Amino acid sequence: QSVLTQPPSASGTPGQRVTISCSGSSSNIGSNTVNWYHQLPETAPKLLIYSNSQRPSGVPDRFSASKSGTSASLAISGLQFEDEADYYCASWDDSLNGPVFGGGTKLTVL
Amino acid sequence: EVQLVETGGGLIQPGGSLRLSCAASGFTVSSDYMSWVRQAPGKGLEWVSVMYSGGITYYADSVKGRFTISRDNSKNTLYLQMNSLRAEDTAVYYCARHLAGLPGHWGQGTLVTVSS
Numbered sequence: 647q648s649v650l651t652q653p654p655s656a657s658g659t660p661g662q663r664v665t666i667s668c669s670g671s672s673s674n675i676g677s678n679t680v681n682w683y684h685q686l687p688e689t690a691p692k693l694l695i696y697s698n699s700q701r702p703s704g705v706p707d708r709f710s711a712s713k714s715g716t717s718a719s720l721a722i723s724g725l726q727f728e729d730e731a732d733y734y735c736a737s738w739d740d741s742l743n744g745p746v747f748g749g750g751t752k753l754t755v756l
Numbered sequence: 757e758v759q760l761v762e763t764g765g766g767l768i769q770p771g772g773s774l775r776l777s778c779a780a781s782g783f784t785v786s787s788d789y790m791s792w793v794r795q796a797p798g799k800g801l802e803w804v805s806v807m808y809s810g811g812i813t814y815y816a817d818s819v820k821g822r823f824t825i826s827r828d829n830s831k832n833t834l835y836l837q838m839n840s841l842r843a844e845d846t847a848v849y850y851c852a853r854h855l856a857g858l859p860g861h862w863g864q865g866t867l868v869t870v871s872s
Contacts, residue, residue: 648800678857679856679857679858681855681856681858681859681860683801683859689864690850690862690863690864690865691801691850691859691862692862693855693859693860693861693862696855696856696858696860697856700856702860734800734801736801736858736859737858738857738858742803742814742816743806743814744791744803744805744806744814744815744816745791745793745803745806745858745859746803747793747800747801747802747803748800749800750800750801
């Protein structure tokens, strides 16, 4: 059971906009920033969003994210087949003194 | 360029010990927060341990008392000493450099399989 809650799956067709939610609590998302990662099969996670809404260099602006209260969300617009991957949210947890992750959302592009 | 290379994984019997290494380049391990994160086969990401730049360490409850995180500044390398290994410790272990307080840059991972 992951500390942060994500839907196990999401889907969309090319060109569509999809959102993935991430729910936490006051000890993590409610008081700390959120990162988002994507992971292709058999590869390491890769940073997609940091500090709630910042994109690292090289990440297309089709990817955006926001945080409100104890929840966060990732939005992917102009969906492409190459976006098919697992997506994870993470936040620092003040009770655990370490990062906590969501269970991951498998995005399927139909 | 920031690079993290994990080594040391392999097949180990239950109750055994293993030490993972994470060689860093492009930055100084002692200047940043560094974490070990693992991923069991077909499962999600699970944080294992963190070392602050000042040397303070924390562990997930599932590994507390069995795993030890450390670093060698002269080798710019992070370690994870894993003792009393259990089947449920089977996973790919990643080291990660923190960015803005959370894992940012990840290594390629090393597979640890605990089985008799």
